[in-house]
Amino acid sequence: MTWTLTNLIIQLVMGILGAHATATAAHEHHFGFIGHTLTGAIAGALSGYFLQQFAVTMVTASGSLNEVGAVDNVILQGLTGVASGGCLMLIIGLIVHGFGQHRSRHPGNER
Numbered sequence: 001m002t003w004t005l006t007n008l009i010i011q012l013v014m015g016i017l018g019a020h021a022t023a024t025a026a027h028e029h030h031f032g033f034i035g036h037t038l039t040g041a042i043a044g045a046l047s048g049y050f051l052q053q054f055a056v057t058m059v060t061a062s063g064s065l066n067e068v069g070a071v072d073n074v075i076l077q078g079l080t081g082v083a084s085g086g087c088l089m090l091i092i093g094l095i096v097h098g099f100g101q102h103r104s105r106h107p108g109n110e111r
Contacts, residue, residue: 007077008048014081015044015088022086029093036089043088044081055080 019040023030030036047055055076058066068076 003052007052007073008045010074010077011048011052011081011084012041012044014078015042015047015085016040018082018085019043019089021082022089023093026090026093029090029097031093031096035092039089039092040085043084047080047084048077051080051084052077 016037017040019036020033023036056068056073058068060066
């Protein structure tokens with residue numbers, strides 16, 4: 001399979017949707033609509049650029065390559081985008097949440 005702009009766009013859009021879905025599920029780690037959209041777009045773009053071929057590589061039990069149809073390709077690219085957007089949103093959310101807790105415990109550098 002060759003790299004295509006269509007797969008990049010699929011993963012970009014699905015990365016945004018995955019970030020928003022994960023933010024809804026893990027609402028304690030949310031950091032705003034624009035933040036989720038940017039995080040999902042970055043994750044979708046990176047996975048769409050680097051993981052297109054890996055997302056659709058399937059082998060049979062004998063080790064031969066399995067051909068992927070058009071519908072299977074769209075589904076696999078979409079799932080890859082959703083997963084990457086959700087994972088990056090959780091990583092950024094945990095970092096933001098961790099810094100927020102650290103600041104609330106230590107409001108200044110007082111000793």
